[in-house]
Amino acid sequence: MERTEQLIKAKIPGKETGIEIRRTICDICCPSFHCGIDAYVKDGRVIKVEGTKGHPMNDGLLCTKGLSNREYIYRRDRILTPLKRVGERGEGKFQEITWEEAYRICAEKLNGWKEKEGADSVLFFGGYTKWFRPWLHRLAFSFGTENYATESSTCFTSGFMAWKIATGRGAKGDMAHCGVYLGWAFNPYHSRYLNGKKADEAKARGVKFIIVDPRITPAVEKLADIHLRPRGGTDGALALAMANILIQNNWIDREYIDRYVEGFDAFAEYVSGFNESNLEAITGVPYSQAVEACRMIHENRPMAINESSAPLAHHKNGMQNYRAIMALSAITGNYDRVGGQQPILHTYIHQASGFLTEEEEFVDEVRPAHARKPVGAERFPLWYETEREAQATDMARQILEEKPYPIRAVVALGMNLRMLPDTENIIRALKKLDFFVDTDLFMTDAAKYADIVLPACSSFERGEFKTYPGGYAVYTNPVIEPLGQAKSDAQILCELAEALGLDDELLKSGYENCIRYMIRNLSVTVEDLKANPLPTLVPERKPYQEGAYIRGGLDTKSGKFELDSSLIKDHPEWGLDSLPTYCDSLDGADEEKYPFALCAGARIPNAIHSRLHEVPWVRSLRPYPTADISLEDGKRLGIREGDDMEIYTEKGSITVKAHPTARVLPGTVYMYHGYREANVNGLLDGNHLDPYCGFPSYRSARCGIRKGGEDHGTDA
Ligand SMILES: Nc1nc2c(c(=O)[nH]1)N[C@H]1C(S)=C(S)[C@@H](COP(=O)(O)OP(=O)(O)OC[C@H]3O[C@@H](n4cnc5c(=O)[nH]c(N)nc54)[C@H](O)[C@@H]3O)O[C@H]1N2
Ligand SMILES: Nc1nc2c(c(=O)[nH]1)N[C@H]1C(S)=C(S)[C@@H](COP(=O)(O)OP(=O)(O)OC[C@H]3O[C@@H](n4cnc5c(=O)[nH]c(N)nc54)[C@H](O)[C@@H]3O)O[C@H]1N2
Numbered sequence: 001m002e003r004t005e006q007l008i009k010a011k012i013p014g015k016e017t018g019i020e021i022r023r024t025i026c027d028i029c030c031p032s033f034h035c036g037i038d039a040y041v042k043d044g045r046v047i048k049v050e051g052t053k054g055h056p057m058n059d060g061l062l063c064t065k066g067l068s069n070r071e072y073i074y075r076r077d078r079i080l081t082p083l084k085r086v087g088e089r090g091e092g093k094f095q096e097i098t099w100e101e102a103y104r105i106c107a108e109k110l111n112g113w114k115e116k117e118g119a120d121s122v123l124f125f126g127g128y129t130k131w132f133r134p135w136l137h138r139l140a141f142s143f144g145t146e147n148y149a150t151e152s153s154t155c156f157t158s159g160f161m162a163w164k165i166a167t168g169r170g171a172k173g174d175m176a177h178c179g180v181y182l183g184w185a186f187n188p189y190h191s192r193y194l195n196g197k198k199a200d201e202a203k204a205r206g207v208k209f210i211i212v213d214p215r216i217t218p219a220v221e222k223l224a225d226i227h228l229r230p231r232g233g234t235d236g237a238l239a240l241a242m243a244n245i246l247i248q249n250n251w252i253d254r255e256y257i258d259r260y261v262e263g264f265d266a267f268a269e270y271v272s273g274f275n276e277s278n279l280e281a282i283t284g285v286p287y288s289q290a291v292e293a294c295r296m297i298h299e300n301r302p303m304a305i306n307e308s309s310a311p312l313a314h315h316k317n318g319m320q321n322y323r324a325i326m327a328l329s330a331i332t333g334n335y336d337r338v339g340g341q342q343p344i345l346h347t348y349i350h351q352a353s354g355f356l357t358e359e360e361e362f363v364d365e366v367r368p369a370h371a372r373k374p375v376g377a378e379r380f381p382l383w384y385e386t387e388r389e390a391q392a393t394d395m396a397r398q399i400l401e402e403k404p405y406p407i408r409a410v411v412a413l414g415m416n417l418r419m420l421p422d423t424e425n426i427i428r429a430l431k432k433l434d435f436f437v438d439t440d441l442f443m444t445d446a447a448k449y450a451d452i453v454l455p456a457c458s459s460f461e462r463g464e465f466k467t468y469p470g471g472y473a474v475y476t477n478p479v480i481e482p483l484g485q486a487k488s489d490a491q492i493l494c495e496l497a498e499a500l501g502l503d504d505e506l507l508k509s510g511y512e513n514c515i516r517y518m519i520r521n522l523s524v525t526v527e528d529l530k531a532n533p534l535p536t537l538v539p540e541r542k543p544y545q546e547g548a549y550i551r552g553g554l555d556t557k558s559g560k561f562e563l564d565s566s567l568i569k570d571h572p573e574w575g576l577d578s579l580p581t582y583c584d585s586l587d588g589a590d591e592e593k594y595p596f597a598l599c600a601g602a603r604i605p606n607a608i609h610s611r612l613h614e615v616p617w618v619r620s621l622r623p624y625p626t627a628d629i630s631l632e633d634g635k636r637l638g639i640r641e642g643d644d645m646e647i648y649t650e651k652g653s654i655t656v657k658a659h660p661t662a663r664v665l666p667g668t669v670y671m672y673h674g675y676r677e678a679n680v681n682g683l684l685d686g687n688h689l690d691p692y693c694g695f696p697s698y699r700s701a702r703c704g705i706r707k708g709g710e711d712h713g714t715d716a
């Protein structure tokens, strides 16, 4: 082989090979990471990816998902041109059209409904990807509606709301300085591996770890000094009993409570009902273990607690359970302190970066004055009161029932058909729409129901502004041209504003100009950021100041940490409890027919929601949809490793491969979501929702299992 050929084969960058390293970010998982990527580019194509050394997030590391970026951006089903549906909804028959034609149809349909039934008859929806959200939100407002809904109807917001009603702001646990870490539903080794690294460092420093998880996970094995194993969704009862133990033993901070905590007496009285007599029966956790955990909390202060965006929230009682857990921080005086729970102000798109951007102004300055309340506002009034946006879990219902008013059209970016529970109902709703436009990288099952499909480009093909924890900002440059005619979502939204004839000059002036507006109060400019391939430290970043927020008075009615919420007390008509009360989370299905608890969602390292199941390299690591059951249940039902197993609920059934393991509790089934051929969300009840925030109970459905079922083949 020629030398040059050899060098090309080895992917060595340089003049001779024509291979260049260009920097971008991975946007496959959580926005707080979005690791730096070195893309090796030859002839306009990415041929290899590596983690960027010196990047403040990942410093050269990449996880399984990040390493799959090349296959991900070149997935076979990338959409390359705008498309118009020619077959039935869902059939997947489309014809290519031009961008002009696509925008013309969108404008005619959307403006048509706006004229006929008002702007609220159109709903704007964004899936997991967050980078375009300020543009989508502003577009909805400029169009004249508050009907803006996102994936955050199922993720993060529940916990954020719990914090807001208690303290007025979000918060995060300061693992770097704590003495004891309460890792409640904490397994970063599968879901946030960079936090796993931080946990390893804390462990090496001698931090005590209490892990609260029904399963035996890598976090339990590597970190736990104490492992509490409550049955899923019984966490509230455990937290309340722990509060009771802390109070009974006087392991609380009286002075702090007197000064900064509201509602302690009512809370203390309520928690006295969770004690030695009932804890184990409700949760499965022996009382003595809960006492040991409380002693550890007391003896190793300060205590930081894991913030949970999903596993604690995905239960009917999720937000209340979360409030009960966070109350432990207040009564032990660990809120707003170094090594405890620290209040945060959000920078751009919910990052805790320590400086402020004008993103809220960007959106709010065009908030429509006379819009009707958005989807879900009536059903989830606390959600609407704190979030002021639509709750997506009520979307299908409102489309189908037309109450309190009809929704005729949906403008979606990255809608996954299997994000919400009860897929059949979502399909019925999409079919009922008069007009549906979806924008995605891939020809997804949701896109197949759309009238118009628009091709979006990946993070490798666009320039993007981002901020990171630690005071950083970055503005990436595209590393390759967009594939086919794909465009960046933000560009699409700005052009759509133009096509709709909206009176919004800023939005119509394009992405970069909008960023200039949002960072106008920072001393770094778009040009500075673009010139630096690594994130830049923003001079305006402010370090955390211990106790400043709580001493100055919190943004709550009482100015204190509210264990007993005045916001909820002021609204008895909502029918919600002002204290973090506990109730059972499982749905009402017949216990005899459906004796197992189904947890649909605990993360697996090689998949993220709907997207990576379709990427061959990561799929090969776990080729089949697989569910974990206990060894005992496997034995009892004659189900062995790799057997086909049916999981069924009142809604239907799916067939998966069985994985009996000592890691899960008897009576439970763990199944990851997002699979086309084994859609666990199709088994879930769309009305089994948390009344406080509207979140789905993905993790507390009743189900049955049996050996056998349909063979779904080996070519998945
Ligand atoms: N690889 C990968 N990483 C991801 C994702 C992904 O899909 N794949 N998704 C991203 C997203 S969107 C999110 S929201 C985060 C979520 O990330 P995490 O919050 O880490 O979510 P999980 O892995 O679902 O749950 C963490 C642990 O909680 C336990 N758990 C489940 N139910 C309960 C319960 O009721 N009580 C208690 N105490 N523990 C419980 C599980 O057994 C699991 O070990 O992950 C992000 N990272
Ligand atoms: N059963 C069950 N269901 C769950 C959960 C669970 O634990 N269990 N978790 C919930 C949680 S926490 C979350 S965060 C959600 C995940 O939310 P989903 O929105 O379901 O997440 P994804 O499937 O990753 O992505 C959605 C779509 O966005 C597209 N997309 C990706 N990048 C871009 C882009 O740059 N532009 C555009 N326009 N589209 C893009 C993808 O191709 C995909 O079709 O799922 C929720 N659903």
Ligand SMILES: [Mo]
Pocket (backbone or CB within 6 Å): 154, 155, 156, 309, 310
């Ligand atoms: Mo999430």
